[in-house]
Amino acid sequence: MIWNQAAECMSREEKRRLQSQRLKELVARVYANCEPYRKRMQEAGVTPDDIQSIDDIAKLPFTSKKDLRDYYPWGMLSAPLSDIVRIHASSGTTGKPIVAGYTANDLKIWEEVGARCLAAFGMDKNDVFHVSYGYGLFTGGLGAHGAGQNLGATVIPMSVGNTEKQLLMMHDLGATAIACTPSYALYLTEALEKSGIPREEFKLRVGVLGAEPWTEAMRKEIEQRLQIKAYDIYGLTEIIGPGVGHECEFQCGTHLHDDHFYPEIIDPETGEVLPEGSTGELVFTTLTKEGMPLIRFRTRDLTRLVYEKCQCGRTTVRMEKILGRSDDMLIIRGVNVFPSQVEAVLCEMEEVEPHFFITVDRVNNTDTFDIQVEVKEQFYTDDIKGMVKLQKKVVAKLQSVIGISPNIILSEPRSIERSQGKAKRVLDKRKFQ
Amino acid sequence: MTTKQLSIFLENKTGRLNDVAKILSESSINMKAFSIADNTDFGILRVLVSDTDKAYQILKQNGFAVKFTDVITLHISNTPGSLYSILDLLATANIYIEYMYAFSEGEQASVVIRPDNLEEAVKVLKQNNIQ
Numbered sequence: 001m002i003w004n005q006a007a008e009c010m011s012r013e014e015k016r017r018l019q020s021q022r023l024k025e026l027v028a029r030v031y032a033n034c035e036p037y038r039k040r041m042q043e044a045g046v047t048p049d050d051i052q053s054i055d056d057i058a059k060l061p062f063t064s065k066k067d068l069r070d071y072y073p074w075g076m077l078s079a080p081l082s083d084i085v086r087i088h089a090s091s092g093t094t095g096k097p098i099v100a101g102y103t104a105n106d107l108k109i110w111e112e113v114g115a116r117c118l119a120a121f122g123m124d125k126n127d128v129f130h131v132s133y134g135y136g137l138f139t140g141g142l143g144a145h146g147a148g149q150n151l152g153a154t155v156i157p158m159s160v161g162n163t164e165k166q167l168l169m170m171h172d173l174g175a176t177a178i179a180c181t182p183s184y185a186l187y188l189t190e191a192l193e194k195s196g197i198p199r200e201e202f203k204l205r206v207g208v209l210g211a212e213p214w215t216e217a218m219r220k221e222i223e224q225r226l227q228i229k230a231y232d233i234y235g236l237t238e239i240i241g242p243g244v245g246h247e248c249e250f251q252c253g254t255h256l257h258d259d260h261f262y263p264e265i266i267d268p269e270t271g272e273v274l275p276e277g278s279t280g281e282l283v284f285t286t287l288t289k290e291g292m293p294l295i296r297f298r299t300r301d302l303t304r305l306v307y308e309k310c311q312c313g314r315t316t317v318r319m320e321k322i323l324g325r326s327d328d329m330l331i332i333r334g335v336n337v338f339p340s341q342v343e344a345v346l347c348e349m350e351e352v353e354p355h356f357f358i359t360v361d362r363v364n365n366t367d368t369f370d371i372q373v374e375v376k377e378q379f380y381t382d383d384i385k386g387m388v389k390l391q392k393k394v395v396a397k398l399q400s401v402i403g404i405s406p407n408i409i410l411s412e413p414r415s416i417e418r419s420q421g422k423a424k425r426v427l428d429k430r431k432f433q
Numbered sequence: 434m435t436t437k438q439l440s441i442f443l444e445n446k447t448g449r450l451n452d453v454a455k456i457l458s459e460s461s462i463n464m465k466a467f468s469i470a471d472n473t474d475f476g477i478l479r480v481l482v483s484d485t486d487k488a489y490q491i492l493k494q495n496g497f498a499v500k501f502t503d504v505i506t507l508h509i510s511n512t513p514g515s516l517y518s519i520l521d522l523l524a525t526a527n528i529y530i531e532y533m534y535a536f537s538e539g540e541q542a543s544v545v546i547r548p549d550n551l552e553e554a555v556k557v558l559k560q561n562n563i564q
Contacts (some may be wrong), residue, residue: 382440
């Protein structure tokens with residue numbers, strides 16, 4: 001079902017008019033209320049009067065993740081704190097998270113776009129919606145929750161963990177849809193198979209899956225084993241959370257709600273807007289947000305946009321599967337990992353060299369995370385026990401900082417390539433095609 | 434009775450042992466005995482060579498992580514029970530063996546032992562007239 005026919009099926013001309021109007025209002029609002037943006041625009045020699053249509057967006061400076069950290073926590077807000085009714089945050093590189101503030105109206109927008117996603121997945125008010133995303137600072141739990149509530153579904157706020165109880169609730173309350181990460185869906189599948197409860201006793205039919213990249217193969221496996229239809233829901237904390245985009249029943253790309261979040265594709269090197277149909281870095285402008293609206297936020301995700309009307313009837317622009325990242329952040333088992341974090345941990349340890357090499361792969365639908373490290377000469381021991389102890393120490397240190405546990409491969413002195421300039425320290429073998 | 438053994442850290446990959454053997458052979462160093470301890474990712478090569486100091490230098494120059502380790506080498510008769518009597522002495526004295534390896538040729542057998550307490554082990558063996 002199409003939740004908001006007017007917004008989702010609007011003609012391109014009409015959409016452009018709406019986007020132009022909203023951009024003008026946004027720029028005026030941000031210029032008046034957000035000092036970093038005002039300064040940026042003044043430096044670039046742009047005033048709100050220069051923005052007359054959506055095409056003028058190219059005149060505006062970009063916003064990066066770094067800006068959000070530099071002005072942590074409130075610097076990027078365009079609304080007074082008294083109007084902010086909710087905070088969400090995502091993990092950052094240096095321990096400082098990225099904090100996003102929402103006004104009451106922002107939450108309304110979020111619930112609106114969220115409901116559009118769920119409706120596209122064939123859900124309605126008769127669904128019992130089991131939300132297994134984490135509730136808290138993470139946008140997943142409360143984002144899916146608000147979307148479900150707005151749709152009129154019966155929302156079960158399960159959050160993460162305690163798989164047995166998850167199964168029990170899903171079974172007893174007759175959940176028809178589940179929101180979780182694709183990897184958790186697979187984990188649940190295994191748990192369900194092990195539990196011995198017949199699949200017929202579950203009413204589950206829809207998976208609202210997101211928050212990490214996943215492959216077609218993974219989708220097939222989830223759909224076959226869990227006997228549901230698995231849909232991708234797309235979102236970024238900086239933009240709003242889950243609900244920025246969604247797949248439709250034809251699963252031919254991610255429909256972006258471009259009446260609220262205006263996407264552009266730019267050349268990641270030069271920052272130039274690329275012609276329609278090009279592959280490049282995805283940039284978003286939040287046309288309607290009040291709390292922390294962002295102008296031309298660089299996602300670092302590489303993809304391509306498709307403007308043709310979809311078979312489903314929606315005219316919202318579609319994004320192809322994300323090809324990769326233009327910077328070095330890795331998403332491993334749903335967790336953001338930066339090589340700089342690994343480096344920081346290794347530098348602090350006296351037993352190992354600061355040189356390392358990360359290899360990420362996906363084996364049996366689970367991300368593998370190997371880090372090759374070199375032990376300093378004086379710390380090599382004569383026995384396996386001593387070396388294994390050292391190995392475990394490195395794992396524990398890294399786990400405490402990055403949140404997931406890597407496989408540490410101890411290697412010989414100077415066996416890791418030393419490069420001049422920017423070191424190549426990551427090999428991501430995963431294929432999301 | 435005690436000898437300096439070389440312990441070399443090796444990554445578990447094909448040809449790594451060849452590299453060590455080649456480097457030593459090129460310097461005309463003979464390996465008298467060796468053993469390898471390993472897990473899935475790495476191994477430790479323990480070796481007794483004809484010229485320990487020279488081998489140490491050369492391996493280091495070639496970038497290997499190499500250490501000296503003191504071990505006990507014993508020459509015993511290659512007959513049933515001779516190893517048992519030695520192990521029994523050490524066990525009775527509460528000496529733990531971290532690892533050991535052995536080789537035999539004709540009537541002679543040699544045993545290399547790395548005990549947790551080297552001094553104590555040497556003392557016990559000497560008291561019992563074992564060379």
